[in-house]
Amino acid sequence: MNFQYPNGHLPLYKEKQKRQPKTLTPSFANRGMRFEESINASNEYYLNHQLAVIHKKPTPVQIVKVDYPKRSAAVIKEAYFREASTTDYNGVYQGYYLDFEAKETKNKTSFPFKNFHLHQIEHMKNCLKQNGICFVLLWFSTLERCFFVDSQMIIYHWEKQETGKKSLSLKKIEEIGIEIKLGIAPRVPYLKAVDSHIKQKGAQQENE
Numbered sequence: 321m322n323f324q325y326p327n328g329h330l331p332l333y334k335e336k337q338k339r340q341p342k343t344l345t346p347s348f349a350n351r352g353m354r355f356e357e358s359i360n361a362s363n364e365y366y367l368n369h370q371l372a373v374i375h376k377k378p379t380p381v382q383i384v385k386v387d388y389p390k391r392s393a394a395v396i397k398e399a400y401f402r403e404a405s406t407t408d409y410n411g412v413y414q415g416y417y418l419d420f421e422a423k424e425t426k427n428k429t430s431f432p433f434k435n436f437h438l439h440q441i442e443h444m445k446n447c448l449k450q451n452g453i454c455f456v457l458l459w460f461s462t463l464e465r466c467f468f469v470d471s472q473m474i475i476y477h478w479e480k481q482e483t484g485k486k487s488l489s490l491k492k493i494e495e496i497g498i499e500i501k502l503g504i505a506p507r508v509p510y511l512k513a514v515d516s517h518i519k520q521k522g523a524q525q526e527n528e
Contacts, residue, residue, distance in 0.1 A: 355424050355459045355466075355508075359409070362506035366413075372511060374411030374418060406443040407454075413514060417452040419444070420471075420510075424459040430487040431458055433478055441478055444471040453517065457500070457510060458493060467497035468513035 356376075366372040407421040421444075423435050447454040454471035473496045477488050498513040 355461070356408075356422055358507040359422055359457065359510075362508045362510065363409070363411075365506040366511065372411060372413040372418070374409055374413070376409050377406065407440060407447075413453075413511065416514075416518070417447075417450070418454075418514065419447045419452050420455045420457060422457045422459070424461055426460075426462050427487075428460065428462050428490070430489045431460075431493065432487045433481050434486070436474070436478055441475055444475060448472060448475075453514060455514075455517070457508070458497070460490070463490075464502070466500040466502065466508060466510075467493050468500055468510060468517065469493060469497040470517060473497075 360376060363372075363374045363376070366374060407419055409422070410417070410419040412418065421436075421440060423431070425431050425435065444454045448471060456469050456471060456474050458467045458469055460466075474488075477484075477492075498516050500508060500510055500513050503509045
């Protein structure tokens with residue numbers, strides 16, 4: 321049976337249903353947050369829940385010139401980096417030392433090695449020599465995909481770029497990395513990937 325309405329249209333509540341947006345999966349774009357800010361928020365969540373103590377390393381800066389336009393305000397006019405920075409984050413998780421770098425790209429098919437610097441590679445090597453858990457969080461902003469990649473794999477492929485490719489393909493990252501699905505609390509649940517990495521590492525040691 322067909323019902324006719326005075327204005328020839330469907331009831332208002334059905335029109336509203338049509339206009340309602342679909343539920344979106346969690347993303348940094350929806351929250352208006354950058355990748356680094358989301359990692360910082362995740363670290364705060366881990367700290368508040370006594371799961372891990374991870375902090376962003378301060379950047380060593382030497383201030384050269386400061387202006388005081390107001391007594392209550394100071395403006396830095398000139399400064400420079402005192403030394404090359406290492407990686408972005410470090411801390412402790414269940415007795416393990418964690419040290420990692422966060423990198424971002426808009427590229428859809430690969431991650432350029434130009435995003436890494438020699439001093440960062442050397443720092444990751446030194447951390448691995450001390451049996452630390454060292455890794456990189458790779459964020460493909462256009463695809464909204466995040467990966468945990470062991471620093472050993474980053475170092476291996478980075479050193480091959482002289483005779484090989486200048487980037488790490490997304491296909492290869494999917495093969496060697498652990499994809500991290502975005503969440504709400506924490507926003508970047510990278511400790512799940514750390515747990516998987518520890519299990520994989522333990523299994524490899526047992527088979528050796």
